[in-house]
Amino acid sequence: MNASSPPGMSQPPRPLPAEMLAQLQARFGAQLSTAAAVRQQHGRDESPFDVPPPDAVLFCHSTEDVAEAVRLAAQHKVPVIPYGAGSSLEGHLLAVQGGLSLDLSRMSQVLALQPEDLTVTVQAGVLRSQLNQAVRHAGLFFPIDPGADASIGGMTATRASGTNAVRYGTMRENVLGLTVVTAQGEVIRTGTRARKSSAGYDLTRLLVGSEGTLGVITDITLRLHPLPEHVAAAICSFPDVASAVQTTIALIQMGVPIARCELMDAHAVRAVNARDHLGLKESPLLLMEFHGSPAGVAEQTAVAQELAREHGGEDFQWATTPEERTRLWAARHHAFFSTLQMRPGSRAITTDACVPISRLAENVVQALEEAAATGLPHAAVGHVGDGNFHMIYLIDPAQPEEREVVEQLNERLVRRAIASGGTCTGEHGIGLHKQGFLREEAGEGGVAMMRALKAALDPHQILNPGKIFQA
Template identity: 70%
Template structure:
């Protein structure tokens, strides 16, 4: 039996009853698209977070169209039963857990690319389409979608959590790259926000309201995204350093000099060892920056030479190039598998993860102090970061049966986030709030902002049926 999370992290609201009448209505409307099988419910009652002891939803509805979503929400609204949207289950902060019971609404079958508008650099997709599927669909047009959170997440989930990833330093996050949405409200009404136009001054920016709302204000059923031309030239490089500080100082100098680097990832020595073992690589087992440059051949060469010079000034010990698509793919696949590689270094462990983001000028101070704390605690950990935009991730590897190790990891997590907030950063750069970071959001935003969020939630979802118990409590 896994040790439960500390009491202050556990849901305190009682489960809401799911009437037999509602289950009968869902079975009648959806037939085989509605499942009450325990295995299916348990699959939809967990994600990649460390939360345990949360019961599964009462049923799972597999939506295949916007009308399916609207009908499911309308039926649940009649009985005031929670609806929890589900994509691929890759969230890290407990976003999709049915902490108040209810119905899991799985949109993974809504996985069609609806239209590619190459001339306008946009694509419209259903929420269950994954980011890799989007890129496969637009590649023949010479285009790509750059938001890359690591996991092959669904676009609906990425919009709901305002995801970003390795390319954010140049291309931004989902906030900047979602142009329009189709959303089902808590009443089961279908509304559209935004348009394919690149800008608008028309009314409230409802698109931005739903992007990052984590399914608490509506269920996303369609997303229009920005696309970008595939770069004429791409080059990736790894650069090893004698210390984490040297790697971070290099990153800060690169950004402050305005080098338009596309990706700049930090991997600590322990993570490099794990990646080598997992992905059969032979990278130098030292703190490393993994970088990528996009542009014209001349532009890429100029960027790379500038970064090489900066890195040498900070004691870089090796600068190795990966110029072929196969070499680049292998490197970035290894980086994206760092989480699973780290788990394999301690068989049977669980990872308590956190991410923060700070102003680039405070990155070294925040990161180095957090590393010193982790080292002093003696708990195995891994560190990776999208350091080009001040974002980094710690994962503490714990014995899931040890309450002491869990408590220690949560204390370290708390200290990292508190430090980032003190430096005018944020409690989460890309994972979202979910369950795990609710207390930190109050510290970051303040009571006044939380009150405004509650007012919006109560106006759009007065019965609190859309993913209740997430982001803040009512």
């Protein structure tokens, strides 16, 4: 695999015909752009792939805008690719067969807040930070935190999770219902605000994580959670990665209700120190957060300190004020871009895997040992409380042999995770990059069933084609 020819481009492009372009211009006017700069912006994400941009970009304002655009695309059999905040890592938004990019970022309204039911309905373009700002006055928050300030629509489409997943779950557990535009341009609604249902197929869960290949998600109803009464965060340094991960395993197996437990290896710590001037000890560390009553948090932190000391943990640093916690978590969220700055001009290839907690230490250690043996710059971070870890590799885009080395590292890491009873991706999704691994994980029969669903719901293959698997 190389950066210029990712999976999905084996199919011929399906550009916008002049007739469709004229129809879009007549209906949407200035909402439609064919400007090169706009198209280039919508043809690039955080993946390493270089792909021609979409033929045009439509800035949608409503579900009806999306529905009308998809109806036109269906008539002309032209691909449509949903676009949120552009922060995806596996090429989800790339127009590998050409077509129309549907930018949902202007669909940014919080439609309905029901604090008594702990639910909220938002448009797909609402950003995670914007949502939390809107519900904070009601004493509530939305806990899914993938690091990037992603859109709720994109987080739903990729089944995102992140730092709080160990306690609050992923998008799968926190999405109650959806408004979706089908491949025929029909608007359907799935799910309800009720906490459970046995009514028919679970279409909501089918669409969560479908990466825009089964429908365009326009509105999302979410489960909210009360803001914790008390929060404490701590950093603890360890002599090696294995000790940090073993501490995490002990915390989970002891039943400590930790809210966040994040790993950063020495390279990642060095990178955030350089970028954010933190002065952290440059050795592997855990960044932990505890939620609850003051007494409950005190009990949790005492257990955490004892377990950490048993595994060589030292230099506990506590942060109890919002400002201190924000500073620490900002550094963790900046780890990707901080690592990029360690090799100016480089591009990052990231991968994630998720394994049973008992197999986490061996998987992380082996991935780091293999990366170190290549001599290429790299770093490891992870939501290790739920067995999910990420490797960031830095390559010189002018040296294709470096890309090949990293792809080999990625292949070994993912296959080892699958062999451990884990998954090829805990939260990034399949996109373009992990299609072969999906076959290994789900089997040919499982992928065949997914293909059958895709063919039934999108017979002309217009919804984000080339992603998850090739047509």
